[in-house]
Amino acid sequence: MSQLKKHFPILRGVFGAAKGTVKAVDEVSFTIRKGETLGLVGESGCGKTTVGRCIVRAYPITGGQMLYQTRDNEFIDLAAVPEKELAPFRRDIRLIFQDPYSSLNPRMTIFELVSEVLRVNKLCSRDEMQSRVEDLLKRVGLRPEYMQRYPHAFSGGERQRIGIARALITNPRLVVCDEAVSALDVSIRAQTLNLLESLQADFDLTYLFISHDLSVIRYICDRIVVMxxxxxxxxxxxxxxxxxxxxxxxxxxxxxxxxxxxxxxxxxxxxxxxxxxxxxxxxxxxxxxxxxxxxxxxxxxxxxxxxxxxxxxxxxxxxxxxxxxxxxxxxx
Incomplete structure (x- = not known):
């Protein structure tokens, strides 16, 4: 990415008039290389999570470029892609959320949570969907027969594995890990980090690993960006x-x-x-x-x-x- 900007307006008054802007991301430039784990660190509020959400286009971009090399080796500026044309890129660029409790809908089964993106985008049939979910649950260390259970039946570490499975179900190329282990017990963090490294090798993944924990960043990252x-x-x-x-x-x-x-x-x-x-x-x-x-x-x-x-x-x-x-x- 080059000179990426994301500014949020400060709205005040009855009519919500803009009285200023918060420069959450201000001319940020760095490169993520294929197959590496790039760490993004800094104090709370430095803008690292905003950068991650800009990459997956959860936020509209204020300015700058995000050049993405497609599977056909073409370069596309993700910042300029219209919202209605983002679906193929959102299958390639996925997000693992920080909180394994609030990020999973308590009214959906594990099968529905993991397969939702396949169903919404009509990427495969129902039978193939079930097979893919079963295989991916095994890869993240969960038993396939748990598919019809709800999130409340799982521990924090197991819920995060479900979140990882949900992110990987579309066979992505880039995964943004937004504080992916910060909400977990210390005893579970190493297991989750080892799992992420194993999945990276198996699926040929590239990670952007956002964290404030420098010990975790040192363990898993190849390069580090400080904000x-x-x-x-x-x-x-x-x-x-x-x-x-x-x-x-x-x-x-x-x-x-x-x-x-x-x-x-x-x-x-x-x-x-x-x-x-x-x-x-x-x-x-x-x-x-x-x-x-x-x-x-x-x-x-x-x-x-x-x-x-x-x-x-x-x-x-x-x-x-x-x-x-x-x-x-x-x-x-």
Whole structure:
């Protein structure tokens, strides 16, 4: 995607007149490579979920491009595709929701939930539909005889597996995982992450994995995009970003990652950012992060840094990235 924007109007008064806009996503650019898992991280409210929902076109796009390479190797700008022509792309690009409880209709059976997209789009016959649902439930670790049960009969981890099956029923190419494990118990998260990795290999999937949990992101992602107040501030391979962050905001995020080693905890310096997250309806001038950055200089207050490549696949939006010596996280 290139220069993607999603602005929400602020409506006030009896007639709902627009009094301003919230720049939830502001000129975001990055690439998702075929077969990889790209992590999208940042604080709550930074716009990462909005990016995911723009990709699946749950939201209309304010500006920018989303170039998608089809199965015929043609490039289509998803941001410009009319709503009535989106059905084929929505079969290829699917979404796994965060909450396994509210995302499943309690009045529908598991068979109805998983097969609904097949029925609505008339993609196969009833018999074939039943066969596909049975096979997919087995692949996600559920028994086919559970098809006629309702969501209340399942645990949170099982419900999320149902959500995964629903996302994969159309044989998609890209799956947006929006905080897919954050609502699960810690003991269930590793199982779900292992399942997602296994399904990625079996179905040749590409993932956009949205999360605020940096430990989860490190475990499953190949590359990572860091967002702050609607903008991308750093993009790098997972190992490079964790060991050698180049943006002060990334350094602060990494300092909050829990370390199991007691000795490591004692020798590590936690970074506490001063002030509040910038208001996306009235962002500061220059670099959005400068009011909270201890490295900020006068240039940061007036000039917005471009996202530029430093070396290899490491890109950063900071005027002084080459001069800063930032600390990362070293894992065994």
């Amino acid at each position: 702050y107040v609607g903008k991308v501030v750093e993009v790098a391979n997972a190992l490079d970003l964790y060991m050698t962050p180049r943006h002060p905001y990334t350094e602060a995020l990494l300092s909050s990652v829990p370390i199991a080693d007691p000795v490591g905890r004692e020798t590590r310096r936690r970074i506490y950012l001063q002030g509040e997250v910038a208001d996306p309806s009235h962002p500061p001038t220059g670099c959005y992060f400068h009011p909270r950055c201890k490295y900020a200089q006068d240039r940061c207050k007036t000039e917005t840094p471009d996202l530029r490549r430093l070396n290899g696949h490491h890109s950063v939006a900071c005027h002084f990235a080459e001069k800063l010596e930032l600390k990362g996280v070293i894992y065994d």
